[in-house]
Amino acid sequence: MHVRTTNNHTAIKGGTLDAAVVSNSPFTGTFAPEFAETTVDLNFAQFGLEPLFGVNRDYTFNQNGAATLRLNRHARTATIKLRRNVRWADGHKVVAKDVEYAYEILANKASNSSRYTDALANIKGMAAYHAGAAKSISGINLPQGDNGRTVILHFKALKPGMKRTGNGYIWEYAEPYHYLKNIPFADLAKSSRMRSQLLTFGPFRMTKVVNGQSVRYARNRYYYRGMPHLQHVNVETLASSKATAALKAKKYDVVFGMPSAQYTHYRRTSGYTMLTDQSMSYDYLAFNLGHFDQKTGRNVMNKHAKMANQKLRQAMLYALNVDAVVKKLYPGTRTRGTTLIPTAFGRYHLRTSGYTLNRTRARKLLDEAGYRKGKDGYRTDPDGHKLTVHLAVMQGDDTSDAMYADFMQQWRKVGLRVRLTTGRPIEFNSFYKMVAANPATIDIIAGSWSLGAEPSPMALYGPQAPYNFSRFVSKRNTQLLEEIDGSRAFNDGYRVAVFKRWQKYMLNEAAVAPLTYGVTVLPVSSRVKDLSLKPDNHWDDVAVTSASR
Template identity: 70%
Template sequence: MITVGVLALGLAGCGHRAQTQTSAGAHTYTTNQSRSISGGTLSVAVATDTPFTGVFAPELADDTTDLTVTQFGTESLFGVGRNYRFNRQGAATIKLNRHRRTATITVKRHVRWADGQPVTAHDVEYAYEILANRATKSARYTDAIQNIRGMAAYHAGTARTISGITMPQGTQGRTVVLHFKTMKPGMQNSGNGYIWEYAEPYHYLKSIPFAKLAQSPRMRSRLLTFGPFRLTKVVDGQAVRYARNPYYYKGTPHLWHINVTTLANAKVTTALKAKQYDLIFNMPSAQYPHVKHLAGYTTLRKPSMSYTYLAFNLGHFDQQTGRNVMDTHARMSDRRLRQAMLYALNLDAVVRKLYPGSRTRGTTLIPTAYGRYHLRTRGYTLNLSKARHLLNQAGYRMGRHGYRTDPQGHPLTIHLAVMQGDATTDAMNTDFIQQWKKVGLRVKLTTGRPIEMNAFYKLVAANPKNVDAFIGSWSLSSEPSPMSLYGPAAPYNFSRFATARNTQLLQQIDSARAFNERYRIAALHRWQRYMLNQAAVVPLTYGVTLVPTSTRVRNLALTPDHTNFGQWQQVAVTRARR
């Protein structure tokens, strides 16, 4: 799964008071009200079949596993509210000035790194240097970041500093001002891409050349952070140990230690039954039915900002112009063919039988987790007769062997690329191919088998002739703008769908007028309706975040709906054993 934007680090400590926690319940927060014990160690597993890379700094990390592992020490500068809007509860405050086209960041007093040194304006600015310096090769350097004045010149090496980042009180002060070319409505939200939300300790890293930062022990095994816990030990690719940060600006954490280890996906259920862990992140959704009623645990659940999707290969990415180009002769260029393939799928049955409680049927490209930004619609539901009608109308006739020919009368075979997954994923892909057969479409897997994840994304990005359609997945940031995924210059727009109307609708979402919340909601709804009708990329299932949690854990939450979101210092345990 590719991630867009940096993972929203951390779950949440919360002071929400409710009923006693039970293993049968499913909440976004723990409801354990027993008295917390002094100290204690939290044991956490991250389900993955791949070792973490150990690149823990958000500016350089590409892997969500790395960011999941480091969330206990790495904290965002800014607090966020219910709708992921920035608030004043974090380590720094942020104030936008639309007239001056600036954002003023002020680090709060007493915010210190785990070595006791204060977090300064230079630390905030230095994180932007890491992003933009060509020697770091950071994948986080995006078009959005280049909206800061002088960023492109610094990246190109024609300027030694970023002119659009000023420090009115000097490098050792607490104020940073970002100067933008244009203001965007998404700047009010966490995960917007225009404003970086982390700082790095300049005093600790300044002697390391930018080209060597990613591999430096000071960015890996000896990472320095200002969050509630400090890194004390790393076993490469396997485990991390944290201890309390004695300088944490919000007070001493309840827990003494947090131990984090990787856990093979196939071992998750067994590990939970043996009560080996307090929490498990990235739990395979197919295993949820086996643990949802497990004694001693409850599974915290919430709709996630992720989805799987079916996309069609409609063109290519022009490296010279940096633009997506549609091909009118692409095999899947007829919208009626694409729509027919979607009406042939029985997604309700797939979710009900294969992912009960762990996924929901996708309807639009803005998942339900985005609240009012999500367009309420049924999307594409099973309708075989409509699928057949569309195919007949488009000239795809039934041949002698039960499969359709193309409008020129040639045998039609649609090549589908899918990623390697578990048995449940394979069952879903098999079901889709059988459903398409019911309407006369012959669909075969590209290369004849599922493709390893990294090779899969490299393949679909190249838009080869042997990929007509593909099933991928996205994990999104909390800012809903779809420009970075579906814009005319977005490399991630793997379908290469790029019409003038699509560009117009995307620009409306990010326009100055969209600072008006009602207008932005309407603009997002218009874009969703359009994309559903065009059927170039359509969601299949929405993810559900699932975190099996021991009933001894207190003050943990998944969403910012509660006080103290993202504050691991609030998390505690109420008994010595699981």
């Protein structure tokens, strides 16, 4: 298993890196992190988009990035200090107001950013600003003024995860206030300045965007770490059906999102190294239990929802043979998921068998809950009415279609009639817009999450989390989530124990359940040098050692 390229040849001067992102739909072009909702868009943006803080290989923050971060538990503050030489790609300095402005984008009601969560509301004054009760965020202080280099965040409480990237409590990006200030918050998400004309301070700058298809980058001559090795980066979309053939034809230097189902066909492709690592991602089933109230910013459960019966949900999970599906369709690239914290998180993961195939138990649970079989072999609901469960899945490939077809066959064996919402897989860009609305036409959501390095589940399963697509809310769930992020959890042993209690609780509630854990596979051309899957990878370090593949 390689996590870093092994090419030791001398790098050539300049050169162009040709990259592809596998997607069966055009990218949306929502590149700004405050609005981006898909891994596809972020994969296109990564060459210019750089976080403020440096990160070690263990995902903890270091002092080597565009800014430093220091926590003060006594004062309950985080102090961000920008380096003097950090500039946007137009030459303007990155200043304190740029950091504050990113928080304003997230929290302003008119922005309608789904990135605003319970975690960010931990900053003092954030909730008041979000509600429109304040014109500024009182908990963000700029002691040297807008054009200074220091930002102090005042929190209601410091959280143990704040020392790690992806924690959700500290936003890791800045936005160029001088470039965006005249655009109303309500128009930002659709503005070309947040999309095809995105201004960043990373190693490369966007020079050309063909909507939905490709992005071209050139060096950012103001980059604070120095001139990048590569002169250009070209990135384009690649249909999953063409991915393996493109690799064998040596069309690209690196391909993001290679279909795991095709792994056996491309893993030994000549001229490439397969970088692999445990993935902090999982596929899941979420049962539709309510809706998200846009006015209150809270998830609301509906006790009359079709999937409100816990035994029905548990039965549907026991009816699946995920082990057999993984062995047949995803050999070597996926394993059956057992909890909502993947094994990649080490000691935070609860070792348990989770839901394994047990049709006898599934049938018993359904019988106990009053779901009786009719003459047609299908079960009715407890009131004797016809029961049809609608499953929403996103458009994928033949392998994912085969997986969901298998699931529906397995559910048929325990007497449950399950049909696809809209009768077919839903186009990628439309999928999350649809499921976020929790329409009555969706009873189960089949989705996937790529997680940050901080395992706190608050941003995905908290009472105010827009991404809590099941809309499951309970006092016990909120209590456990708050304990995971509470002051006592600075003791890591205590935090690990609460993590495991939360996973056990969520398994029993069965509002959301994991399907599979992934393995990251990144095919990289043998001419590429100094590329790594680890978080300390920098695109300005990446080079090529020959002019062609």
